[in-house]
Amino acid sequence: MTLLQLFRWFDNTGIGQGIRGSTYWFPAIEVVHLLGLTLLYGAVLVVDLRVLGFGLSKQPVHRVAQQVTPYTILAIVMMLATGVPLFLSEALKCYENQAFWFKMGSLLLALVFQFTVHRKVVKSDQPPTAGMKAGAVFSMFLWLCVGLGGRAIAFV
Amino acid sequence: MTLFDICQYLQDTNFGTSLRESQYMFPLVETAHVLGLGASVGLIIWTDLRLIGAALRKEPAIEVHSQLKPWMAAGFTLMFISGIMLFWSEAAKLYNSDTFRAKLIFLTVAGVNALIFETRESKTGEVARIQLGDLPARAKLTGWVSLICWIGVIVFGRWTAYGLK
Numbered sequence: 001m002t003l004l005q006l007f008r009w010f011d012n013t014g015i016g017q018g019i020r021g022s023t024y025w026f027p028a029i030e031v032v033h034l035l036g037l038t039l040l041y042g043a044v045l046v047v048d049l050r051v052l053g054f055g056l057s058k059q060p061v062h063r064v065a066q067q068v069t070p071y072t073i074l075a076i077v078m079m080l081a082t083g084v085p086l087f088l089s090e091a092l093k094c095y096e097n098q099a100f101w102f103k104m105g106s107l108l109l110a111l112v113f114q115f116t117v118h119r120k121v122v123k124s125d126q127p128p129t130a131g132m133k134a135g136a137v138f139s140m141f142l143w144l145c146v147g148l149g150g151r152a153i154a155f156v
Numbered sequence: 157m158t159l160f161d162i163c164q165y166l167q168d169t170n171f172g173t174s175l176r177e178s179q180y181m182f183p184l185v186e187t188a189h190v191l192g193l194g195a196s197v198g199l200i201i202w203t204d205l206r207l208i209g210a211a212l213r214k215e216p217a218i219e220v221h222s223q224l225k226p227w228m229a230a231g232f233t234l235m236f237i238s239g240i241m242l243f244w245s246e247a248a249k250l251y252n253s254d255t256f257r258a259k260l261i262f263l264t265v266a267g268v269n270a271l272i273f274e275t276r277e278s279k280t281g282e283v284a285r286i287q288l289g290d291l292p293a294r295a296k297l298t299g300w301v302s303l304i305c306w307i308g309v310i311v312f313g314r315w316t317a318y319g320l321k
Contacts, residue, residue, distance in 0.1 A: 031314045034190075038310060041191075042198025049227065056223050059215055067212050071205075144191075151190055155183045 007095040016088035026089060029082050036078030037147065043072040044143050051121065051128045051136035065122035076111075099156045103149030110142035163247035175245040182245065186317075189238040195231025197306045199224045204306075207283075207299030209290050217291055218277075218284040255315040262308030269305065273298045 010016060019025040049055035050064045087094060094100040118139050121132045128136075166172055175181055203221045205211035212220050243250060250256045276294070277283050283295050290296075 027315055027318045031311050034314055035307060035310055037190075038194055038198045039201060040198075041194030042201050045195060045198060045227065046202055046224070055227055056215070056220065058219060058223065063214060064212075067214060071211060147191065147194065148187065151183075151187045 004095060007091045010088050010091035013088050015085050016091060019085055019089035026086065029085055033079060033082040033086060036075050036082060037150075039071060040075035040079060041143065041147070043068050043075055044140060047072075047122055048136040048140050052133050053128070060125060061128060062123055062125050069122075072114075076114075094153065097153055097156060099149050099152035103146055103153065106142055106145035106149055110139070110146055113139060113142055160248065160251050163251040166244050166247040167249070169244070172245045172247065175241060182242075185238050185241050188234055189242060192231050192233075192235030192238060193310065196228050196235050197231075197310065199228040199231060200302065200306060203228075204299040204302045207291055208296050208303070213289055216284075216287045217295070221283075250316065253316055253319070255312045259309055259312035259316060262305045262312065266302060266305035266309065269298060269301045 047065050047068050050061055056064050121135045206217045206220045282292055
């Protein structure tokens with residue numbers, strides 16, 4: 001099975017066809033996707049700004065991260081749970097869309113970075129080092145790429 | 157001159173027309189609007205969640221609010237300027253949009269709610285006195301109203317772009 005055949009199969013799923021055939025399903029699901037993005041960007045900003053010494057700078061990094069992380073995970077779950085049906089409804093369009101592949105590449109990197117390096121960085125109870133600060137900047141950059149790529153799917 | 161005439165005039169200006177018809181500028185301004193949303197509402201949420209007692213309970217609410225405020229304001233400025241530009245380019249169309257009207261109502265209530273909170277807090281200092289855990293019912297109400305209003309702004313804002321009635 002080629003990738004194109006797989007995407008054709010995605011496009012033909014009942015969920016994909018159902019969303020495509022309705023005026024309201026796509027906007028309804030996409031708005032939850034956007035609410036998830038707002039929650040995610042806020043959570044990422046609070047933690048990464050803190051690592052850089054901004055925002056909640058009077059509180060220790062690990063204490064901020066510990067309290068924010070459940071919401072980061074909630075936001076990621078919201079985005080995946082709504083992103084998958086949105087994708088199914090236009091899988092063939094996505095297959096030929098460069099912004100979609102850019103977004104997926106960035107997303108994969110962002111998720112791996114978030115749950116490996118970033119997770120370790122924000123657990124530290126020491127003042128952030130230059131390396132940790134670089135990690136925070138990289139984390140914001142990756143999520144920015146995901147957002148820009150996502151927005152661009154509709155425009156390219 | 158009616159409000160609609162003003163909207164039509166704005167939309168027909170050189171600035172409005174060229175933005176609306178531009179292949180790159182309109183998407184770029186719209187993207188700035190979404191990113192500004194992430195930074196402003198994304199951060200406002202944290203004050204709201206602290207006020208209702210759902211997150212950051214180990215930190216004083218007033219600290220959360222005051223430390224995040226400059227960043228919220230930066231995001232809000234980006235969102236506001238890009239929002240004015242988007243409105244300018246489609247003002248007459250938006251005048252007739254029910255979803256846009258709903259968005260403006262939620263936005264106004266969110267603004268008034270924040271203003272009431274700031275005014276009351278500067279007089280009573282009731283939130284500033286509390287270091288940890290639960291806040292007075294009035295402060296919780298502020299948080300809930302803000303959360304609901306911003307969800308309303310986002311939902312109706314997105315639907316306005318789809319041209320849903």
